[in-house]
Amino acid sequence: MSRVVRVLNVAEKPSVAKSVSNILSRNQGLRMREGRSRYNKIYEFNYSINGHPCQMLFTSVTGHLMELEFEDRYRKWHSCDPALLFQAPVRKFVPEDKLDIKRTLEEEARMCQWLVLWLDCDREGENIAFEVIDVCTSVNRHLTIKRARFSALIDRDIHHAVQNLDNANKYFADAVDARQEIDLRIGASFTRFQTMLLRDAFVIDSATDDRNLVLSYGPCQFPTLGFIVERYWEIQSHEPEEFWTINCSHRSDEGIATFSWMRGHFFDYACAVIIYEMCVEEPTASVTKVRQQEKLKYPPYPLNTIELEKRASRYFRMSSEHTMKVAEDLYQAGFISYPRTETDGFSPRTDLHAIVQEQQGHPGWGSYAQRLLDPASGLWRNPSNGGHDDKAHPPIHPTKFSSGESGWSQDHNRLYELVVRHFLACVSQPAVGAETTVEIDIAGEMFSASGRVILAKNYLDVYRFESWGGLLLPTYAVGQQFIPTTLTLDSGVTRPPPLLSEADLLSCMDKEGIGTDATMHDHIKKLLDRFYATKDPNTRFSPTNLGEALVMGYDDMGYKLWKPYLRAVMERDMKAVSEGNKSKAEVLETCLQQMKACFLDARLNKVKLFEAMAVFFERSNRPGGDEQHASGEFIRQCCLCQEADMVLRKNRDGNFMVGCLGYPQCRNAIWLPGSVSEAAVTTNVCNSCSPGPVYMIQFTFRRLEIPPNYSTNHLGCIGGCDEILRQLTEICGTGSRSAASGRGPATSSNVQRSNTRQGACIYCHQSGHSSGDCPSQSSGPRSVRPRTMNAQSGQISVSCSTCGAPCALRTANTTQNRGRKFYSCPSQECNFFVWEDNVSNGHAGRGFQRANVSGRSGARGRGGQGAGRATGGTFVSATGDPNSGRRCFVCGDPSHFANVCPNRGN
DNA sequence: GCAAGGTC
Numbered sequence: 001m002s003r004v005v006r007v008l009n010v011a012e013k014p015s016v017a018k019s020v021s022n023i024l025s026r027n028q029g030l031r032m033r034e035g036r037s038r039y040n041k042i043y044e045f046n047y048s049i050n051g052h053p054c055q056m057l058f059t060s061v062t063g064h065l066m067e068l069e070f071e072d073r074y075r076k077w078h079s080c081d082p083a084l085l086f087q088a089p090v091r092k093f094v095p096e097d098k099l100d101i102k103r104t105l106e107e108e109a110r111m112c113q114w115l116v117l118w119l120d121c122d123r124e125g126e127n128i129a130f131e132v133i134d135v136c137t138s139v140n141r142h143l144t145i146k147r148a149r150f151s152a153l154i155d156r157d158i159h160h161a162v163q164n165l166d167n168a169n170k171y172f173a174d175a176v177d178a179r180q181e182i183d184l185r186i187g188a189s190f191t192r193f194q195t196m197l198l199r200d201a202f203v204i205d206s207a208t209d210d211r212n213l214v215l216s217y218g219p220c221q222f223p224t225l226g227f228i229v230e231r232y233w234e235i236q237s238h239e240p241e242e243f244w245t246i247n248c249s250h251r252s253d254e255g256i257a258t259f260s261w262m263r264g265h266f267f268d269y270a271c272a273v274i275i276y277e278m279c280v281e282e283p284t285a286s287v288t289k290v291r292q293q294e295k296l297k298y299p300p301y302p303l304n305t306i307e308l309e310k311r312a313s314r315y316f317r318m319s320s321e322h323t324m325k326v327a328e329d330l331y332q333a334g335f336i337s338y339p340r341t342e343t344d345g346f347s348p349r350t351d352l353h354a355i356v357q358e359q360q361g362h363p364g365w366g367s368y369a370q371r372l373l374d375p376a377s378g379l380w381r382n383p384s385n386g387g388h389d390d391k392a393h394p395p396i397h398p399t400k401f402s403s404g405e406s407g408w409s410q411d412h413n414r415l416y417e418l419v420v421r422h423f424l425a426c427v428s429q430p431a432v433g434a435e436t437t438v439e440i441d442i443a444g445e446m447f448s449a450s451g452r453v454i455l456a457k458n459y460l461d462v463y464r465f466e467s468w469g470g471l472l473l474p475t476y477a478v479g480q481q482f483i484p485t486t487l488t489l490d491s492g493v494t495r496p497p498p499l500l501s502e503a504d505l506l507s508c509m510d511k512e513g514i515g516t517d518a519t520m521h522d523h524i525k526k527l528l529d530r531f532y533a534t535k536d537p538n539t540r541f542s543p544t545n546l547g548e549a550l551v552m553g554y555d556d557m558g559y560k561l562w563k564p565y566l567r568a569v570m571e572r573d574m575k576a577v578s579e580g581n582k583s584k585a586e587v588l589e590t591c592l593q594q595m596k597a598c599f600l601d602a603r604l605n606k607v608k609l610f611e612a613m614a615v616f617f618e619r620s621n622r623p624g625g626d627e628q629h630a631s632g633e634f635i636r637q638c639c640l641c642q643e644a645d646m647v648l649r650k651n652r653d654g655n656f657m658v659g660c661l662g663y664p665q666c667r668n669a670i671w672l673p674g675s676v677s678e679a680a681v682t683t684n685v686c687n688s689c690s691p692g693p694v695y696m697i698q699f700t701f702r703r704l705e706i707p708p709n710y711s712t713n714h715l716g717c718i719g720g721c722d723e724i725l726r727q728l729t730e731i732c733g734t735g736s737r738s739a740a741s742g743r744g745p746a747t748s749s750n751v752q753r754s755n756t757r758q759g760a761c762i763y764c765h766q767s768g769h770s771s772g773d774c775p776s777q778s779s780g781p782r783s784v785r786p787r788t789m790n791a792q793s794g795q796i797s798v799s800c801s802t803c804g805a806p807c808a809l810r811t812a813n814t815t816q817n818r819g820r821k822f823y824s825c826p827s828q829e830c831n832f833f834v835w836e837d838n839v840s841n842g843h844a845g846r847g848f849q850r851a852n853v854s855g856r857s858g859a860r861g862r863g864g865q866g867a868g869r870a871t872g873g874t875f876v877s878a879t880g881d882p883n884s885g886r887r888c889f890v891c892g893d894p895s896h897f898a899n900v901c902p903n904r905g906n
Numbered sequence: 907g908c909a910a911g912g913t914c
Contacts, residue, residue, distance in 0.1 A: 013913060039914055063912025070908095077907065085908090097914095124912055180910075187909030195908080218909045332914085340913090519911065 007049070008112040009058040009148075010105065010132050012119045014040055015338070016153065017060035020118055021045060023158045024056065035059055035104035042108070049162055057108055061101050064124070065131040066092045068180045070188070077192050083603070085189040086596040090181060094135070102135050109136035115143045117168060118161075120392045121151065123578055126172035133168065151391040152347055174584040175577040181588060182570060183219055186595050190217035190561075193599070194550070197606055202617035204531075204546060215550065216530055219567050220515045222551075224523045225532050226562035227508045229543045229551040231500045238496030244272035244489060246279060248440075248447050251485045254474035259285075259440060259447035259484075265492065275445060276489040282443040283487055287480040289439040295452070296432055297468050299425040299459040301344040301386030302395030305517035306510050308339065308418070310503035313539050315465045316414050320502055320521035326415045327396075335400045336419050340518040341393035345385025350394060352383070352427055358401045359420055368424060368462040379458060383426040390517075397423045421462050428459035431468055438476045442484070449473060499540035512564035513571050545616035553609035557602055621657065621669045635718060636694040648679060648697060658718050670718050673725070675705035675732040689719025699725075705732055 011017040018041070021030055025045035035042045043058040074080050074088040094102045109115065115136050119125035129147060137143055146165035150157045195215040198204075204213060245265040249258045266272040300307070308327065309320035318326070327339035346352060359369040371377045398420045404413055437450040452470025454460075460468060500508070505524060509515055515523050527533040532547030543551070551562045560566070573591060576582035602609075635648055635658050648658050656672040656679045672679065678700040685693040699714045706712070706728060716725045 037914095061912090062914055065912090067911095068909095075908095082908095120912090128912070176911080183909040183911085185909090189908085191908040212907075214907055216908060220910065328914085516911070518913085522910085 005049075005052050005054045005114055006112045007047075007054045007056050007114040007116055008105075008108050008136065008143075009056055009116045009118055011058070011060040012125055012128060013062060014060045016118060016120075017041070017043060017058045019153045020150075020158055021056075021058045023153070023155050024058075024162060036100040036107075037062075037104060040101055040104065042104070047162070049165070054114075057112065058118075059104060059108065061105075061128060061132060062098075064128055065094055065098050065101060065135065067095050068092055068184050070184075077196070082189040082192040082196075083596065083599060085192070086185050086592050086599065088185075090184065092131075105132060105135045106139045109140045109143065112140070113142070113144060115145045116162070116165065117145070117147045118150070120390075121149050122390060122392065123172045123176050123574070125392075126169050127176035129168045130170070130173040151389075152349075152394060154347070154349055156349065169578075171580045172578045175574040178577055178584045178587050178591075179570065179574055182591050182595070185592060187216070187218045189599055190602075191215065193603060194609065198609060198613055201610065201620060202613050203620045204617055214530065215546075216526070217561075218523075218526075219570065220519070220523045221526050221530075221532075222562050223512065223514050223564040223567055224505065224509060225527050225543065225547050226551060226564070227505060228500055228527070228533050228541045229548055229562070231497065231504075232543050232548070235496040235499065238494075240493040240495070241267055242269075242491055242493050243267050244269055244276075244491050246272070246276050246445070246447075247486070247488050247490055248285070248442065248484045249486045250285070250474075250482055252474045252482075255472060256485070257438065257449045257451075257474050257476075259438075259449040262439070262446040262448055272489060278443045279445055279487060283484055285440040285442045285447070285482050285484055287438060287476045287478055288441050288446070289437070290476055290478055291437045293435045293437075294432060294455075295435045296430040297460070298384070298430040299381075299428055299463065300422065302346055302383055302426050303397070303419065303422045304341050304344045304386070304388060304395055305339060306342075306506055306520065307344065308396055308415075309521060310506050311418060311422070311465065312415060313502040313506075315418065316411070317537075317539050318411060318415075319525070319535070319539075320506060321525040322411065323415065324521050326409075326411050329412060330416055330419075333405075335398065335402055335416055337395075337397050337399050338393045339396055341396060342388045342390035342517050343393055343395050344388045346383055346395060346397075346426075355397055355399075355423060356427065359398065359424065361401065362403050362420075364403075364417070365421060365424060365462055372424060372428060379429055380427060381429045418465070421464065425459040425463035428462065429456070431458050431460045432456040433468060433470060435470070436473050438473060442487070499536075499542055502535070502539045502541070505541060512568065514564055514567055549612045549616050550609070552615070553612035554602070556608040556612060557605045559598060559602060561598070561602075619657075635697070636689075637691065639691065672699075672718070673701070673706075673728040673732040675701045675728060677702045684715065686717040686719050686721060688721045689717055694719040701728065707731065 009017070009020070011020060021043035024047050025043075029045055031044045033042050033044065039062060040060045043056075045056050045058075047054050047056045068090055069075065070085065071089045071091060074085065080088065115133065117129040117132060119129045119132070133145055137145075145168065147168045148161040149164075149166050150161040191214065194217060195213070198215055199213050243265040244267075246261045247258070248261075249256055263275075266275075303311075305324075309323050312318040312323040313320060324339065327336065330336045331339050353373065356369050356372055360366050360373070362369070372379050396419055398416070402416060408416075432455045433452045434455055435450060435452045437448060439446055439448045441447075451473025452468070453472060454468060454470065460466060502524065506520055509520050509523070514520070527541075527547065528535060530546075531544055532550070533541050533543050535541050554561045570591065573582060573587045577584055577587055648656065656676050658670040658672070676699055678698075680698045684696040686696055694717055696715055696717050699716050701710065701712045701714065703712050710724065710728065714724055716722045718725070
């Protein structure tokens, strides 16, 4: 008889310690006692491992026990150059809130001979296993260490795991160590760098207190932001293109059928008109094909975390972060299974019927559950498998019946209902429909219509979140002829894709491997918390100015730090480490070396970040931060605070300004043109500006940055009398803002992309000279971006970014934007367009973004040709009188439509 | 004051 072995078992979370204890003890003689941490109980029972009688102690941690941090002397933001964070020593330690768990482990480990690790069987779990080993072996070096590998919390797996104990896998743990270190070093260095660089240099109005604003960078949060910005840019740069299509409808006793043109649409108006006129001439339709098909609509795969978040967002507009909070509540209370799972297929050993049985009494879906269990209904179907398996948790499913609890919020009820209905749907037959497609021929042109009848709803009966729309189509027979009720030539414009919804964003992250199922919602929330993005009531995300500026800045540097590539490379390296093909040290060295080089380069190119920020934000004259101002030469007394002096200053970027020494009480500042290369205060006093004296400044401008008709030397005054200075400020912008509005190397901002024609002069559209030297602009060039003027008088007027002509304020009359006001250039060539609310919000206009004008029909037909009139149908010709309330798409004139616009094609 | 990953 061998001696009883005392075994310390450690799980990743309390629930697993409890489940495994229950399984192994078979609920016989299971005792529970408190540990030092209130969440992590200790279970005790007897068990026999490979014939050794064991006294089992089973406790848990709560995820990682340790954190990685820089050594103390590098932890303060100003303690070191952020570039040093790529080599600064780091240490792993148990944070304050985990110390009680650590103490429990130490106390129990001292009394044990074996340590069995029941952490989740993934890389993070393996890493946590080594954290536990670290803590336990430091108090008991004689421990025998074993790893239990299990894929589901079911009897067979657990008993198998404990009888086949394995060794912990250092490669897996190393991969996580590498990830942690890389994330920390990159995150901390870039975050400190860009925060300290930009926060004090600009007036960032998004935060209430921008002194505490952190402009964080992270290898997951930035690509997530990148998805949002990229889609936003895609929308911004979309050039709507007008197209033409022919629609046909036919009303009969059975109802109406709508036929669409099988050619789709034409972008060429003339071609469309020719074909349309042909159809109008001979409008008799002949049915050429009638096809009937049975179609199945399958229920969804079993539910995993990402799908739960996506569906809760789609169906209830719950944020992913809130969804996970509510799901955690339901899980803690025992109503649903573990909510953080990648698995979307049930193990064949799961007793699915038992789960359905529990739900039979529910007033909402109980009767469906009953039908499902009745073999006669034929409704049951073994669930399909989505192909993902985290080997640790089953798909999310109900674990306890409830018809609503008193403490539940509406969202608790909704989420529980979603989990239950989703589960019931998974074990149901697909919906069955009959689809009919009818094709007709009018004057040689083919049109088709389709309809669908649902024959059996099956899972759709319980899964009320999904529908399967379909119209009933009247009956047609091949060879049948009829005269269309309507035959119209309709125009439409191509539309940009919509902004990313939360579900879209989760899909992007999932696809590119950004974050894990347990952290994706955190990254999304972080973007909102950092003021990088906003979410509208339809759960669609837009970047804020801040978010867009940061992405633009890095993009202009040529670094794809905002793309998912970096994470993908890291993920590949992690995999190589976990497979033993690369060492942790090797991956750390190459990755950190590259990232450091990238960091140093980004710092050298910080002007790109400044430029991008300057597109959206005013420069701040706040002291501190990266832009220390030396006290400058006296110009005049400040006429705002009337107390302090205004002095000439130059910042580190070489930009000049005249600022009040009374800062921060007085924020009076006059920024000088970005084209100033030198500025010196003279003894000359301006004759016209008061109160005086106002000392004049001798300016030298950079030749290439000012129009040819301006001199490079200028004795100027900042008091307001100097017209040349005013013009150059307008043309060049101030500080680095000027570069972003057209000077110097082009930034790839969307503003630029949409308002300039690459490689050609923006005024005459010829190449060979820059816009600043255009011979057609005798009065000097204009700013590229649309300018708002007279803002102080309360009146805004917008001039066209291309031709400079004043724009008319118009009102949109489309489904999506009815009543919204916009400015557009009267000239057809410019295509300049901007929403009024974007102008007042400070957004620049874009090249062209017309409102939706699709579905507009023309006017009355050309007399009694064909049988249209005889049957009372409305035939619409490509020419004729306008309908009331509509405007020409091309010029906005309500007296005619685009198809007859006199300005068309000029 | 910084990341991302566990989890309560």
